Amino acid sequence: MRIYDLRSDTFTKPTEAMRKAMYEAEVGDDVYGEDPTVNKLQEMAEEITGKEKALLISSGCMGNLIPMMIKGGRGKEILTSSCSHIVNHEIGAIASISGTLPVIVPSDKGIMKADDVEASIHGYSYDMSETSMIETENTTSGIVYPIAELRKIKEVSERHGLWTHLDGARIFNASVESGISVREYAATADDITFCLSKGLGAPAFSILASDSDFIEKAKRCKKILGGGMRQSGIIAAAGIYALENNIERLKSDHEHRAAISEALAAASWADVEISSTNMIFFSSAYPIDRIISAMRKSGILMLSEGRLGRIVLSLNISDEDTDDIVSLIGTIDEGELCG
Numbered sequence: 001m002r003i004y005d006l007r008s009d010t011f012t013k014p015t016e017a018m019r020k021a022m023y024e025a026e027v028g029d030d031v032y033g034e035d036p037t038v039n040k041l042q043e044m045a046e047e048i049t050g051k052e053k054a055l056l057i058s059s060g061c062m063g064n065l066i067p068m069m070i071k072g073g074r075g076k077e078i079l080t081s082s083c084s085h086i087v088n089h090e091i092g093a094i095a096s097i098s099g100t101l102p103v104i105v106p107s108d109k110g111i112m113k114a115d116d117v118e119a120s121i122h123g124y125s126y127d128m129s130e131t132s133m134i135e136t137e138n139t140t141s142g143i144v145y146p147i148a149e150l151r152k153i154k155e156v157s158e159r160h161g162l163w164t165h166l167d168g169a170r171i172f173n174a175s176v177e178s179g180i181s182v183r184e185y186a187a188t189a190d191d192i193t194f195c196l197s198k199g200l201g202a203p204a205f206s207i208l209a210s211d212s213d214f215i216e217k218a219k220r221c222k223k224i225l226g227g228g229m230r231q232s233g234i235i236a237a238a239g240i241y242a243l244e245n246n247i248e249r250l251k252s253d254h255e256h257r258a259a260i261s262e263a264l265a266a267a268s269w270a271d272v273e274i275s276s277t278n279m280i281f282f283s284s285a286y287p288i289d290r291i292i293s294a295m296r297k298s299g300i301l302m303l304s305e306g307r308l309g310r311i312v313l314s315l316n317i318s319d320e321d322t323d324d325i326v327s328l329i330g331t332i333d334e335g336e337l338c339g
């Protein structure tokens with residue numbers, strides 16, 4: 001039986017062409033700044049984000065943690081939403097390593113309004129911790145952040161002398177969906193991190209980009225966190241390949257998501273709650289575990305997040321696979337879900 005892996009876009013595997021680029025990569029010691037492939041990837045990221053400097057880092061979690069180590073810190077507050085990755089999926093690094101206090105701003109599925117952000121800021125006072133940073137996430141649960149709101153949040157941040165960090169793990173999905181460039185999104189924040197290892201299909205690594213002073217400090221944090229990597233050009237070559245070849249194709253992941261979301265909407269056992277870019281979240285009257293196991297029996301792997309079922313599209317799935325997945329969803333027997 002063919003297995004379709006819709007658990008996450010992190011399950012992508014390097015293609016032949018990407019592996020060839022990795023095999024042929026020129027390398028050097030990146031801790032000394034002497035890996036030409038890493039340097040080329042960082043220059044490409046500077047061009048894409050419009051930031052002065054970019055730094056190759058090992059993961060998206062590191063890309064969120066370093067800004068909090070530099071601009072947050074012990075007892076300082078970061079404003080974020082209850083849906084954010086830093087709050088939910090980073091093993092408490094925000095508290096255990098950076099010591100930054102997350103303050104939850106009300107949001108609609110992760111999209112905060114600038115007015116609510118501003119109302120949540122604590123200035124200097126004898127009995128309150130002080131806000132030092134704002135974090136936005138784009139996409140957030142697959143949803144594209146409206147750029148007008150991001151710009152307003154940046155204005156709020158500047159007015160109060162705060163730092164704005166953008167978790168752009170899936171910023172390329174946001175960009176191909178909205179037609180707004182990554183550079184324009186990056187301009188709504190003081191720093192941006194994005195992942196090469198998700199929809200873009202590289203086996204590892206992320207980028208952190210900002211001004212030179214910030215990136216100089218970030219290099220030291222990267223080393224402290226065990227992220228000083230030597231001949232990392234081998235993997236950076238996959239990142240270059242991904243940026244050159246895998247951005248535009250994200251559109252087809254979004255088309256596949258739309259088709260699968262329609263199939264779920266037509267099924268009596270699923271209520272689609274979020275369907276955007278490459279992600280679907282749905283609820284059900286049936287326990288989500290039963291749905292996951294019925295899907296697995298049909299050859300579809302998926303995950304749950306809280307009470308919701310989660311499906312993520314990536315380059316693992318072709319047009320033909322999508323047609324097959326749509327028909328498989330149609331064959332799931334509601335009787336089986338009753339237990």
Ligand SMILES: Cc1ncc(COP(=O)(O)O)c(C=O)c1O
Nearest residue numbers: 059060061062085137167169195
């Ligand atoms: C929004 C978001 N930020 C950050 C990360 C962390 O990325 P990594 O798994 O590379 O640490 C993820 C991973 O799924 C994510 O979805």
